[in-house]
């Protein structure tokens with residue numbers, strides 16, 4: 181089945197960073213051809229999608245999110261990190277049942293795909309991970325993620341789980357879900373050092389090596405969190421993870437707002453990627469990660485919205501814009517230009533997930549994760565530079581079509597798998613039940 185995306189402005193992110201008006205041919209799961217003009221008859225094309233007056237971009241990669249938290253958007257505003265977790269997020273996650281966790285995953289996936297996200301690295305909660313993964317499978321999202329691990333008594337709130345049980349379920353989930361489909365990859369998810377014992381972190385690292393999967397954890401997000409880790413272990417947060425042998429190219433560190441020079445060098449030496457979540461860092465007043473400096477030193481950096489209650493949108497365009505803007509007061513107006521911010525959400529995310537050979541740019545032979553973006557709105561219609569338009573002027577609501585793995589998931593701003601009204605009605609109903617428990 182061949183589909184032709186015709187007459188758009190292609191923003192390829194290839195090695196020459198070519199942008200030009202042209203056509204893109206999808207054959208099955210892959211990008212077969214990119215050229216100024218492709219003849220649909222000669223190529224035996226079955227479907228043509230006009231991209232007239234649209235940008236055609238690589239699918240956006242959000243390398244950190246929490247599908248299970250989306251239901252709680254707007255119910256945990258204006259708090260610092262540890263209070264936000266203990267008073268709001270953990271009790272709400274704890275009161276999820278099968279129906280509410282499913283509703284949360286569903287509305288997140290619907291929102292993220294409508295806004296142009298094609299790949300996510302996700303952290304579920306301690307319980308009911310199967311429900312999340314089943315919904316992910318249904319959604320056709322390209323996914324890395326797994327069950328959240330929290331085994332430190334008195335620092336895990338109601339989500340505490342004995343070490344052995346946490347590890348046993350993780351291993352069962354890896355066996356059942358890792359690479360179950362083309363799109364699903366398991367990731368081991370110790371929440372953060374505050375809520376995890378040495379034993380759990382070491383065992384997570386062993387499991388990671390045994391199954392060759394990703395590991396995904398928050399670290400060095402707020403000064404208060406770092407202080408808790410230092411008091412307990414005598415180490416800085418990243419140093420502690422290094423001490424336990426957790427830093428490697430498949431261990432994704434989320435936030436890293438406050439790292440020492442020595443910790444930064446350890447991350448780089450171990451090729452350990454970082455995911456930057458600018459909205460979350462600002463809303464929880466955690467601080468501003470010096471991403472311009474990190475990139476200059478050679479750290480791999482991707483972007484993520486984090487959970488909906490600390491953002492409160494899952495729009496990757498918002499994250500790109502904010503990522504660029506907040507570096508400028510620190511490093512000057514030239515810091516993190518639009519093209520670099522766009523790179524973080526595309527190729528940067530692909531590098532975080534060790535998928536740069538298959539994802540992150542529009543190139544022949546790569547997987548067909550592709551998004552078209554309207555350039556008709558008065559806020560963007562006169563802007564010629566595609567990076568400036570996409571990062572500073574567009575929002576996810578300009579996204580028109582979304583392909584994941586060659587499959588058309590969103591067409592003309594309408595999701596093809598989910599009934600939007602039904603998803604919203606079910607979310608409202610489930611939210612009401614969870615809120616009644618707190």
Ligand SMILES: [Zn+2]
Nearest residue numbers: 246398486487
């Ligand atoms: Zn997070």
